[in-house]
Amino acid sequence: MSTTLSDVQDGETPPINLGPSSSRLGEKAIVGWLLLCASLSVLITVGIVAALLGDTIRFFQRVPLSEFFRVGQWAPWQGDFPVFNLVMGTLNITMYALIIAIPGGLGxxxxxxxxxxxxxxxxxxxxxxxxxxxxTVAYGLFALLFIAPMLKSVWPTWLPGKLGQEPELQFAGAAALVMGVMLIPTIASISEDAMRAVPSGLRQAAYGLGSTKMQVALKVVVPAALSGIVAAFVLGISRGIGETMLVLMAAGATPNASLWPNDSVLTMTAFIARTAGGDISHGSTEYYTIFAVGSVLFVMTLGMNMIADFFVRRFRETYE
Amino acid sequence: MSDAHAPLVEASATRTVPDAPLNPVIEAVDLNIYYGSFHAVYDVNLAYGKNEITAMIGPSGCGKSTVLRCLNRMNDLVASARVEGTVTYHGINIYDPKVDPIEVRRHIGMVFQKPNPFPKSIYDNVAYGPKVTGMKLESSLDEHVEWCLRKAALWDEVKDKLKESAFSLSGGQQQRLCIARAIATKPDVILMDEPCSALDPIATAAVEDLMVELRNDYTIIIVTHNMQQAARVSDRTAFFTARPDETTGNRTGLLVEFDKTTTIFSNPSDQRTEDYISGRFG
Structure with a gap:
């Protein structure tokens, strides 16, 4: 037994129409446009990976994997392709930069x-x-013209061994110092957002238990905001690994496999920028090197994000 | 709350309470509290008796929570707050410049309106206080945590999942965990700021039973919106109300009447108290 709307209505109320008052085409068009925007970034990422992958495969058709990943001197112009020295160059600068940026930013x-x-x-x-x-070019100029000469003039040459050698005009330490300072705002800003999002009830509870301000900050707020703080670190590391202009200008161009701050190093990004901007013929092995090194860079950053994601899941204290 | 037909003065009736607090643990004398230029609480004089439960009741904005937060200097966290008059704890003025508010809070613990466990394990929540205060425990930390959870009537429910997040507990369990956490630093006073207002009636009953149980060892001061709760658990009741300023319209809180709970609920001496408890206003 069904009751229709008209059965319920008595004669006095006008008929009610609950159908849509218009087709709302404009709204549908906007939703479509938003979807397009969202998919565009995904499509572009896929496109970049595909382009990188194709030319990387072409590189490895000419140079065997064992050659690329062996330890040795990077000299593509004479047929030596071990990427090791470039990775070391990147690690060198990123490591020293993070030693400055993580405590500085978190503090x-x-x-x-x-x-x-x-x-x-x-x-x-x-x-x-x-x-x-x-x-970053401004930071690069600052590193090259101000920090590097200054560090060079005050370098502690009384230190024993390798560390006591006065650096050249361009060296890893100068680039790393400036990169560290450059990364502090990124890490500080994102970490601060995460810490401010911790509910004030948690702080009150900690104060109510007789905590000092430092204990509230370090034992309650930082652990509760850890996922955001780690995300800030990861972004900092990724920016460090990917930073090009600063290292191109200030770190030198010698592909040394060195973790010393007073050595000149060539990072992966600086190599790509130099080679791509230089005089190389399309289709040569050297040309494909750019893509192979780019892929290594891509995999390193991806790996970084995955490790960070794991740590966040493992140690996060959710307060929802 | 859980049983609307229960007589209002039930827990108190079974207990003999002296006319005035015999050994006041905390005394507020001529207490005035300001937020910037706003006069929030006017001239409060109150004594909180040892091993008694004192309830502070009154309509919203009457300053009862503000007074509560003054008793362990939690108001220090509000930059604009200013306190005049004295609050003594065992005879020591806690607003003396030589007094460290952190030390005060280690003696006078607090439980908040909304359960606010740390996003840590159940065990770590209770162990937090002893760890940060560097307490010297007579027993091991494990035993101390168990003792606190037993005191808070929570042990049997959580003993198999001490390492799980405190957020896996229900609201009522979380609040009892917060009480366990508060007693872990061995305070002798516990302040409770509307501890049951976010809980359902069954959880409320559990927390109320706990308060009565804890009275043997602690001095408890509770702010509540729930008059029946005050009547059920407290020995003494302080009734506050708010008086609007004639020029600014700001409402200043003041203490109307302070007496044994049985007296407040059966034979109040002030008309405003009677109006409030009989539900005619507020």
């Missing part, structure tokens, strides 16, 4: 989130965010 974030007054934070946070936007 700045803790101070901003837990210690600074609201008024101070409102001034300092935007300044930090502006620093994030400074073009």
């Amino acid at each position: 700045a974030a803790i101070w901003l989130s837990e210690y600074a007054s609201n008024r101070t934070r409102k001034i300092v946070k935007p300044v930090i965010e502006v620093l994030e936007g400074v073009p």
Whole structure:
């Protein structure tokens, strides 16, 4: 037994139409456009990977994997292709940069989130965010013309062994120092966002138990914000590995397999930029080297993200 | 709350309470509290008796939570807050410049309105206080955690999952965990700021039973919106109300009446108290 709408209505109420008042085509068009925007970034990523992969395969058809991954001197112009020295160059600079950027960025974030007054934070946070936007070529110039000569003149040559040697005009340490400073705003800003998102109830609970300000920050807020903080580190590391202009200008161009800060190194990114901008013929083995090195860079960054993701899942303290 | 037909003065009726608090643990004398230029609480004089449960009741905005937070200097965390008058703890003025608020909070613990366990394991929540305060325990930390959880009537429910996140517990269990966490630093006073307002009636009953149980060892001060709860668990009740300022319209909280709970609920001396407890306003 069914009751229709008209049965229920008495004569006095007008008929009710609950169908759509228009076809809402504009809304559908906008949703379609938004979907297109979202898929575009995915498509472009897939496209880049495909382009990289194709030419990387062509490289490995000419140079065997065992040659590429052996330990030895990088000299593609004379047929030596071990990528080892370039990876070491990247690791060298990134490592020293992170030694500066992680404590610096985290310290700045803790101070901003837990210690600074609201008024101070409102001034300092935007300044930090502006620093994030400074073009890396400006940092490169700063490293090359100011930091490198200064470090060179005050280099502790009384130190024994390799570390006591005065560096050349361009060297890893100068680039790493400036890169470290460059990464501080990125790490500080994202970590601070994560720490500010920790509910104030947790801080109150900790204070109520007789915690000092430092204990609240380090034992409650930082663990609760850990996933955001690790994400900030990962972004910093990825930016460090991928940074090109600064290392191109300040780190030198000698592909040394060295972790010393006073050596000149060639990073993967700097090699790609130099070679791509230089005079190489399309289709030569050297040309395909760019793509092979690019793939290594891609895999390293991807691996970094996956490791970070694992750590976040493992140690995250969710407060939802 | 769980049983609307229960007589209002039930727990208190079975207990003889002296007319005035005999050994006040905390005393507030001429307490005035300001937020910036806003006068939040006016001239409160209150004594909280040892091993008693004192309830502070009153309509919203009457300053009862503000007073509570003054008793262990949690108001220090609000930059604009200012306190005049004295609050003594065992005779020591806790607002004396020589007093460290962190040390005060280690003696006067707090349980909050919304259960706020740390995003850590059940075990680590309870162990947090002893760890950060560097307490010297007579027993091992494991035994101490068990003791606290037993005190908070939570041990049997969590003993098999101490390493699980505190967020796996229900709201009522979380609140009892917060109580276990608060007693882990061995305070002698526990402040409770509407501890049951986010809980259902069954969880509320469990927390109320716990309060009555804990009274033997601790001095408890509770802020509540729930008059029946005050009547059920407390020995003494302080009734606050808010008085609007004639010029600014800001509402300043003040203490109307403070007496034994049985007296407040059966024979209040102030008309405003009677109006409030009989549900005529508030």
